[in-house]
Amino acid sequence: MVAAPGMALGATDPYAASPWRKLSDAEWRKRLDAGTYNVLRREGTELAGTSPLNREKRRGTYACAGCALPLFKSDWKFESGTGWPSFYTYIKGSLGKKTDHKIGVARTEYHCARCLGHQGHVFPDGPRPTGLRYCNNGDALRFIPT
Template sequence: MKKLIIFCFAITLFSCNSSAQKTEQKTFEVSKTDAEWKAQLSEMAYYVLREAGTERPFTSPLNKNYKKGVYVCEACDTPLFKSEHKFDSGSGWPSFDREIKGNVAFGSDNKLGYSRDEEHCATCGGHLGHVFNDGPRDTTGKRHCINGVALKFIPKE
């Protein structure tokens, strides 16, 4: 019986050290310290982009922006979304049916107890929002639900 207990303890000890529990730290082309990000970004932009927070719905002036142009990352100016792919989802956040390929990266977010597809800037790693499968069926069927504070709008000349 003593050997069985020792064996079970050893198995438990080694299984707790699996590689599945280790998080890989990804490096990005634009990388700064927390102090540098805090100096560059507003308090709300820092909260959203660097701490994966969410702004309140219907608070971003970009939600109802229908001008022609491009939406870039507030932190690093990487072009993320085009105005022609923006639509009014009624969610309270700027929504797009597609991203600029290669400039937006995806991951999983399980903070609410279920898995959501998270989006972040592929250049600086800033959290942008989430993508859902309830977008316009006549285009991609995707709804990229993006925090407006994570974006900067550059109007078309």
């Protein structure tokens, strides 16, 4: 049995049968623009400061750009100064996590729990109440205003 990122083997994965997980690479390429495809399906990173979501101040929800699963609420967004949309918590059950060593240092990477699309990394330098910073690629998100 293979678990979603961050799930223990044997744990119940509520999205295991999701049709989003059955899409081929070719189908993802057709559905997503090049930047979003690179981030979500190839675990890429957009250039810092390039996302219009950095300036988004309206109330609403941030959802996965791949499958529209709600991931973050606008009330949890904060200005981190990093150049990427940042949040101090997430909607429970919406993210899976795994360890990433791509830059030679262990980091916690997180993905959409439904389609397994790469979102970003979480760091222990965020504001209260969690002290965490979910540093998200804007290309991996869609904003849905309230």
